[in-house]
Amino acid sequence: MAPLIEDYALIGDLQTAALVGRDGSIDWLCLPRFDSPSCFAALVGDQDNGHWRLAPDGAGDCTRRSYLKDSLVLETVWETDSGTVKVIDFMPQRDTAPDVVRIVEGVSGSVDMLGVLRLRFDYGNVIPWVRRTDGHRVAVAGPDSVWLRSEPPVRTYGRGFSTRSEFTVSAGEQVAFVLTWHPSHQKRPRLVDPHESLRHSLEDWRTWAARCTYDGPHREAVVRSLIVLKALTYAPTGGIVAAPTTSLPEEIGGVRNWDYRYCWLRDSTLTLGALLAAGYVDEAGAWRDWLLRAVAGDPADLQIMYGLAGERRLPEVELPWLGGYERSAPVRVGNSAVTQLQLDVYGEVMDSFHVAREGGLGPKPHAWRLQRCLMEFIKDHWREPDEGIWEIRGPRRHFVHSKVMAWVAADRAIRAMEGDSRLEGDIDSWRAIREEVHQEVCERGYDAARGTFTQYYGSRELDAATLLIPRVGFLPPDDPRVVGTVDAVRQELTHGGLVRRYTLDGGHIDGLPGQEGVFVVCSFWLADALRLTGRTKEARELFERLLSLRNDVGLLSEEYDTVALRQLGNFPQAFSHIGLVGTAFALLDPDPAP
Numbered sequence: 001m002a003p004l005i006e007d008y009a010l011i012g013d014l015q016t017a018a019l020v021g022r023d024g025s026i027d028w029l030c031l032p033r034f035d036s037p038s039c040f041a042a043l044v045g046d047q048d049n050g051h052w053r054l055a056p057d058g059a060g061d062c063t064r065r066s067y068l069k070d071s072l073v074l075e076t077v078w079e080t081d082s083g084t085v086k087v088i089d090f091m092p093q094r095d096t097a098p099d100v101v102r103i104v105e106g107v108s109g110s111v112d113m114l115g116v117l118r119l120r121f122d123y124g125n126v127i128p129w130v131r132r133t134d135g136h137r138v139a140v141a142g143p144d145s146v147w148l149r150s151e152p153p154v155r156t157y158g159r160g161f162s163t164r165s166e167f168t169v170s171a172g173e174q175v176a177f178v179l180t181w182h183p184s185h186q187k188r189p190r191l192v193d194p195h196e197s198l199r200h201s202l203e204d205w206r207t208w209a210a211r212c213t214y215d216g217p218h219r220e221a222v223v224r225s226l227i228v229l230k231a232l233t234y235a236p237t238g239g240i241v242a243a244p245t246t247s248l249p250e251e252i253g254g255v256r257n258w259d260y261r262y263c264w265l266r267d268s269t270l271t272l273g274a275l276l277a278a279g280y281v282d283e284a285g286a287w288r289d290w291l292l293r294a295v296a297g298d299p300a301d302l303q304i305m306y307g308l309a310g311e312r313r314l315p316e317v318e319l320p321w322l323g324g325y326e327r328s329a330p331v332r333v334g335n336s337a338v339t340q341l342q343l344d345v346y347g348e349v350m351d352s353f354h355v356a357r358e359g360g361l362g363p364k365p366h367a368w369r370l371q372r373c374l375m376e377f378i379k380d381h382w383r384e385p386d387e388g389i390w391e392i393r394g395p396r397r398h399f400v401h402s403k404v405m406a407w408v409a410a411d412r413a414i415r416a417m418e419g420d421s422r423l424e425g426d427i428d429s430w431r432a433i434r435e436e437v438h439q440e441v442c443e444r445g446y447d448a449a450r451g452t453f454t455q456y457y458g459s460r461e462l463d464a465a466t467l468l469i470p471r472v473g474f475l476p477p478d479d480p481r482v483v484g485t486v487d488a489v490r491q492e493l494t495h496g497g498l499v500r501r502y503t504l505d506g507g508h509i510d511g512l513p514g515q516e517g518v519f520v521v522c523s524f525w526l527a528d529a530l531r532l533t534g535r536t537k538e539a540r541e542l543f544e545r546l547l548s549l550r551n552d553v554g555l556l557s558e559e560y561d562t563v564a565l566r567q568l569g570n571f572p573q574a575f576s577h578i579g580l581v582g583t584a585f586a587l588l589d590p591d592p593a594p
Contacts, residue, residue, distance in 0.1 A: 002326050003027070005248055006551035006567045008043075009065065009074050010228065013091035013098055014235040017244040019043060019571070020074060020089050022062050024055035031144070031181040032098050034234060034241050035261040035308060037333075039146065039181070041124035044247050044331045045322040049124025054087055054102050054177065056080050057114040057166070067553055070223060071205035072231055073198065074553070083109020085169055092197040093204060093235075097189035100179040101197055106169035115165035115177065119146055123319050123333065127161055137163050145184035151176045151194060213279035218584045221547055224554035225577035226278055229271070232574050234308040238286025239263040239294075240271060241308065243558065243570035249328035250516035250559055250569050257328055259335050260558075260570040262305045262314060263290070265345040266389055267575055268352040274581040276359035288356045292364060295349055299377035302349070304342045304391070305335065314338045340387040341396070346378050347405025347412075351472070354412040357419075368416070372425050375413050379433055382406040388456075389465050390501055393512055397456040400445035401465035403437055408472050410434035438474070442481070451484030461503045462492050464522035467529045477532035486529045496562030497545060498523045517559035517568040520546065524579030528586055536587070543583055556580065 008019040008027070016036070018029040027042040042051035055062075056078050063084075065076040073090040084107040091100055104113055119128050119139045128141035137148040137156060150156075154167035154175060167175055176194035208230065214222045232241050246259035268291055275284035294310035295302055303312060316336035324331050353371055357363070388399035410433045417423045444457040455463035466485050470477040477483075493500045498518035523546055530539035549560050551567070556576040558569030 004566050005325075005557055005569075005571050006555070007061075008555075008571065009067070009089075009551075009553045010231060010244070010555060010572055011072055011074055011089050011091050011100075012231040012244070013094050014231065014233055015094060016091075016098060017231060018091065018100060019245070020076070022065065022076075023053065023060060024062065024076060024078075024087055025051050025053035026089075026100070027051050028245060029100070030244075030261070031146075033308060034232075034244055037122045038124065039119050039121050039144065041120060041322060043245065044325050045124050047118060048120070049322060050118050050120030052100075052115070052117045052179070054104065054113070054115045054165075056085060057112045065553065067224075068202060069206070070209035070227070071202050072227055073201055073205065077107070078111070080109075080111055083107070083111045083171070085111040085113065088198065090198065090201050092192060092201050095190065095192075097180050097182045099192050099197070101192070101194045102177045102179075103194055103198065104167075104169055104175045104177075106171045106173045108171050110168055110170040112168050113166070113175075115163075117148060117163040117165075117179075118161065119163075123322065123331075125319075125321055130158065130163060140184050143184055145182055145186075145188075147178075147180045147182075147188060149178055149191070151178075211279050213277075214581075214585065216584060216588050218547070221550070221554065222278070222581055222584045225556075225580045226274075226280070228555065228572050228577045229274070229574055229581075230283065232572075233283065233286075237293075237309045238283075238290040239306070239308045239310070240267070240287060240290075240574055242267065242305075242575065243573050245570045246333055247322075247328070247331040248325050248557070248568070248570045251328070251514045252326050252561075252564075252568070253328050254514040254516075255328075255330065256512060256514060256516055257324065257330065257332060258337075258570070259314075259316070259333050260573070262307055262335060262338075263294070264305045265291070265295070265302075265348055266304065266342075267578065269348050269355055270578045270582060271574070272352050272355045272359065274578050274585075276355065276361075277585045278581065281359070281361065284356070284359065285361050288352065288361055289364075291349065291352060292367060292370065295374075296366075296370065299346075299373045302345060302374070302377075303338050304340060304345050305338055312338070337387075337391040337393075340391060341384070342388060342391070343378075343382060343384070343386045343402040344389050344399075344405035346374050347408035347472075350374060350409040350412040351405075354415065357416065368423055368425075371413060371416070375409065375425070375430060378406055378409050379429065382433065382437060388463075390463075397459075398444070399456045399463070400441060400453050401463060401468070403441045403445065404466075404469060404472065404474050407434055407437040407441065407474055410437065411473065441474075446481060450488060451481070452488035453481065453485045455502055462489055463502045464489060464493055464499050464519065464525060465501075467499075467522070467525040470532045471525075471528060477529075478534075482529075483533050486526070486533055489526065489529075493522075494518075494526075497542070498560060498562055499526050517561045519559055520549065520556055520573065520576040521579040524576075524583045527583050531586055539583075540587060543587060546580070546583075 243260035385396035
């Protein structure tokens with residue numbers, strides 16, 4: 001039986017990440033970047049597509065596991081009949097090359113250990129040539145080269161296109177493995193000391209976590225979520241990937257399987273807000289600067305997502321040799337939604353610059369010129385239909401959330417000019433746009449008979465994104481239309497007390513067959529909306545429920561199955577953890593002014 005999505009834990013080095021199962025198997029790792037082809041792809045295929053298991057010989061899942069306090073260093077413990085052993089997994093922040101370090105330590109008794117390494121480059125498609133050199137195992141295929149060594153050396157041998165390691169550890173003994181990648185045309189990089197790397201990694205993570213300014217009842221959950229966000233940051237550029245995985249399904253056995261190893265503009269405002277609220281000004285600044293570089297150019301060419309360094313071409317292809325997680329095919333790399341028109345991203349970008357200003361980030365000389373260009377695009381195009389925040393693969397529509405975010409774009413531009421007399425712009429035109437958008441949304445996007453905003457003009461369907469209306473300031477929280485929308489979403493979009501993005505009706509809305517789970521971040525949005533509308537007790541109850549969805553090491557995926565009681569979608573999901581941080585901070589102010 002395949003591991004559940006929540007059976008995995010995350011390790012990473014701020015440029016890529018790996019997923020480690022409760023059975024001690026690393027089933028997903030892309031090298032050298034988040035968006036590179038994987039060398040372990042068992043997560044979306046099977047073990048023949050690559051994995052690295054290190055566990056007691058004959059053992060199954062671990063007895064327990066946890067992250068070492070305030071770090072991304074994972075400790076997995078097995079208690080066996082002959083003794084107890086732990087494996088410490090981490091990826092040190094790299095100097096030149098990425099390393100995966102696994103340290104086996106005997107706790108009590110004596111335990112026979114077995115390691116099985118199957119390297120499969122190009123998403124599980126290429127079996128490398130493996131040789132022994134200076135006591136190391138070296139795997140080479142095309143552009144990729146991986147070195148495996150142990151300290152002290154242990155017995156290794158080849159079997160079935162895999163490298164196996166057999167050894168015994170007794171109480172107090174340690175055996176360390178280091179797996180290092182580098183381009184095959186270059187020399188082997190400098191060897192790292194696994195034990196020194198462990199000390200440095202713990203020190204780095206704990207120093208970073210100690211900067212968190214949250215002082216409330218959920219500090220452990222907030223710090224863990226912030227560590228996840230840091231781990232999903234591509235350090236060379238400051239870009240934050242939506243998730244480190246591709247094609248983990250929104251429905252088991254279904255086709256809603258997407259590649260999330262890119263940076264979405266829709267996440268920008270909430271990401272900045274979470275980082276600034278928690279005191280991480282440098283990280284917020286790096287994300288703001290990534291955003292500026294990525295969106296530079298003709299506003300008509302603004303994309304909804306970009307690569308780690310701002311790359312624009314992310315062609316979507318299917319990998320037929322991979323069967324998919326629990327046979328959920330196809331497995332996709334790249335994302336064709338990159339070509340969609342989503343008018344909301346203009347509002348999200350403008351709001352991000354507003355949040356940056358309010359949060360004290362220093363101005364950038366060319367940022368205002370860019371914002372003026374974005375407003376010219378909004379002026380000419382806000383009346384058009386689009387694909388909306390949820391990347392609908394169906395016909396374009398006049399989505400209410402997209403129009404609200406066009407209002408946000410105009411509002412933030414106006415507020416910038418009102419706050420800084422040195423800025424130049426057509427403020428009168430922007431005020432007219434703000435008023436016109438507001439009037440149209442209230443007339444065409446609101447169902448007066450039901451007392452709720454709808455998903456798009458003239459529809460009866462609802463959309464969880466309308467929960468953001470009071471948060472962005474489009475209407476005050478005590479407006480009856482806001483309260484009615486919150487109540488309608490609770491009545492029509494909740495399942496098991498949690499929120500779906502929108503109504504699924506056989507593909508009529510989004511052009512896709514099948515169903516999906518409840519969307520975790522939308523449930524955080526509901527908690528925020530309940531608090532804003534004066535229902536703080538219910539908001540706290542929902543927040544506690546959402547905390548209970550985290551796996552044993554505090555991680556959240558994109559969605560949750562309220563029937564099977566399991567996580568769904570790409571994992572761990574930045575948007576979900578951003579929602580957790582935002583709601584935790586919001587609940588520190590339980591009685592916001594209307």
